[in-house]
Amino acid sequence: TVIIYRTMRANILIVEDESSILELISLNLHQAGFNPIRAISAEYANNLVKETIPDLIVLDWMLPGMDGIEFAKRLRANSATKSIPIIMLTAKSDEDNKIKGLNVGTDDYLTKPFSPRELVARIKALLRRRSPELVNEPIIFEGLVLDPSSHKVQANNKNINIGPTEFKLLHFFMKNTERVFNRNQILDKIWGNKSVIDDRTVDVHIKRLRESLNHSGHDKLIQTVRGAGYRFSKD
Numbered sequence: 001t002v003i004i005y006r007t008m009r010a011n012i013l014i015v016e017d018e019s020s021i022l023e024l025i026s027l028n029l030h031q032a033g034f035n036p037i038r039a040i041s042a043e044y045a046n047n048l049v050k051e052t053i054p055d056l057i058v059l060d061w062m063l064p065g066m067d068g069i070e071f072a073k074r075l076r077a078n079s080a081t082k083s084i085p086i087i088m089l090t091a092k093s094d095e096d097n098k099i100k101g102l103n104v105g106t107d108d109y110l111t112k113p114f115s116p117r118e119l120v121a122r123i124k125a126l127l128r129r130r131s132p133e134l135v136n137e138p139i140i141f142e143g144l145v146l147d148p149s150s151h152k153v154q155a156n157n158k159n160i161n162i163g164p165t166e167f168k169l170l171h172f173f174m175k176n177t178e179r180v181f182n183r184n185q186i187l188d189k190i191w192g193n194k195s196v197i198d199d200r201t202v203d204v205h206i207k208r209l210r211e212s213l214n215h216s217g218h219d220k221l222i223q224t225v226r227g228a229g230y231r232f233s234k235d
C-alpha cells in the first residue's frame with residue numbers, strides 16, 4: 001500500500017540556469033522546510049507550472065532563451081498564475097533599478113550574490129502574507145511546541161519522541177484547535193483522500209500520539225467526542 005501524505009510544505013519553483021546556484025538555493029529551501037522544485041530554464045518552468053501551480057517562484061532574470069522578465073510577464077498575463085508571488089534574482093544593482101522601471105509585477109527582488117538566509121527570510125515574508133500556513137513556523141499551544149521545519153516536538157521544554165504519522169496528526173490538531181473532526185476528515189487530512197486505510201487506523205495513531213504526550217500530561221488535550229470524533233482542546 002502506498003500511503004500518500006498530504007504535505008504542508010510550500011512548493012517553491014526555482015528558475016536558475018547556473019546549476020551551482022540552483023543547487024545552493026534548493027538545499028537551503030529544503031532545510032528551511034520548503035519543497036524546492038528546480039528548473040534550469042523559463043521554458044521548462046513554464047511546463048512545470050502547467051502541471052502544478054507553485055506557492056512561490058524564485059526567478060533569475062538572466063536566462064538563456066526566455067528571460068526572467070518575459071516569464072514573469074507571461075505568468076502575470078494568465079489568470080491561473082498571475083497571483084503567484086515572484087522573487088526576481090538579478091546580477092547587478094543597476095538591474096534592480098531597471099526592474100523597478102519595467103514594472104513587471106514581481107513581488108520582491110534580490111541582487112546576486114545574496115545570502116541564502118536572506119532569500120529564505122524574503123520567501124517567508126511573502127508567504128506569510130499570502131499563505132501563512134505554509135511558512136512552517138513553530139506552533140505553540142499549552143506548553144507544547146511543534147516545529148514543522150525540524151519535525152521536533154517539545155512538551156514543557158523537553159523533546160518528545162514521536163512517529164512521523166503522529167507528528168502529522170499533532171500538527172493538524174495544533175493548527176485546528178477547539179474543533180471536532182470525525183475519523184474520515186482526519187484520514188483525509190493526514191493520509192489524503194486517495195488512501196485505502198480504514199478509519200480504525202485513526203484510532204491507532206491517536207492512541208500512539210496520546211502515549212507520546214502522556215508523560216507531560218498533554219495527552220488530555222486530545223479529547224474523544226462521543227459519536228463525533230476528536231477535538232484538540234485545553235478545556
Ligand code: CA
Pocket residue numbers: 016017018060061062063
Ligand atoms: Ca542566469
